[in-house]
Amino acid sequence: MWIFKKKKTTTQYKFVIVKSYFGLGGDLCVLLGALAYAHDNGRTLVVDWDGGLYGSSLKRTVFAELFSLPHFNSMDSVPRNIKSIGPTYWKEYLFHPPRTYAQGISLSRSRPEDLSLSDSEAECVVITRDSIWLKSRFQYICTLAAQLKPVKEIAETVNSFTNEFANYKAVIGVHFRHGNGERKVIPPDPLWFRNEISCYLKTRSLLVEDVLVFVASDCAAVVDSFKKYYNCTSLVKDYIANGQGALHIDRKDLSDNNKVILAKEALTDMYILAKTDLFLGSGGFFSKYVRILRRGLNSKMYSGVRAFNNYDFNRNYYLAEKDLQIKTYLESHNHPLDGIFVKIHNTNREIYFMDKLVYVLPIRLNKISSIEGLNLRKNIVRYRLY
DSSP states (O other): OOSOOOOOOOOSOOEEEEEOOSOHHHHHHHHHHHHHHHHHTTOEEEEEOTTBTTBOOSSSOHHHHHEEEOOOBOGGGSOTTOOOEESGGGTTTTTSOHHHHTTTSOGGGOOGGGOOHHHHTSSEEEEOSOOTHHHHTHHHHHHHHTTOEEOHHHHHHHHHHHHHHTTSSEEEEEEEOOOTTOTTBOOOOHHHHHHHHHHHHHHTTOOGGGEEEEEEESOHHHHHHHHTTSEEEOOOOOOOOTTSOOSSTTOOSSOHHHHHHHHHHHHHHHHHHTTSSEEEEOSHHHHHHHHHHTTTTTEEEOOSOOBOSOOOOBTTEEEGGGOHHHHHHHHHTTOOOTTEEEEEETTEEEEEETTEEEEEEESSOSOOOHHHHHHHHHHHHHHHOO
């Protein structure tokens, strides 16, 4: 049951449609802002996730595949001849699937608080971006999120993990968004997570064996790296091979049914992380939604830079694969090249893994020595983890 009642209003306008084309964490954060807007303005919320990253469900909406409550309206409830739509540029795309509208408009232009007066008076308002209310009205948003109830199969899996948690003095939840070779994703520093865990153990006089670490990640190598230091557990997933790309984004090898399964995995991870004693997130919408579920309690977010917006390649900044000496050396040692860049600075080649300077080699170098090569690979692996 909802604890909030819609405010009474004399307006004839009635719909707030939440359309988003992100990962599940992004979709949920956009949904919460739209839900707050619908409640504040006495409107009916319509959730249109079908056709996005998680495909389309033949029997139910994608949202209903994930949550048993509440029962939001679908696009079937919106009249095809609806007269006024705000923002107005949505008129052409209102009933189109995401792959169509994402190519024609900016999804960042429609936050609840950014709507013009004329847009807010439209019969149908479209929300596609997370609201600043996620910060400014945090506890209110947390209360709304608490009303979302995952379907039975997800709830049962979450309960099975929380039963296991009872065997330990404390449980630490880790969300490590690695990217697994995605071009624009910078993995967080794994040392930050280990330091935070060490600090938590020290302040509570706990031993490593007293604690269980639940790891949610898009990269199998991340889970393996945490297992070297801690008692670890995680969901069983069909990970993509190390360095071969995203677990959820742009999957063309999966049916819609399998995409929905991925969404269920992600949601299960979120709700398990919400049950831990300490949550360490790597930023992004996924970790943000977990923090909302936890009402911010005992949650710490990695604050490092995570993504490039642009690659400005030139003769002084280029992919490592363009450097024959570095390329040949790394490939001869079966070391992947993804995420490695070279910057020319004075007489040196500065070698970066994503945004982190990991090694420096002279421009004029006849051969990479075994010691130099080993140090280069070690410094890259510190961040890449595979």
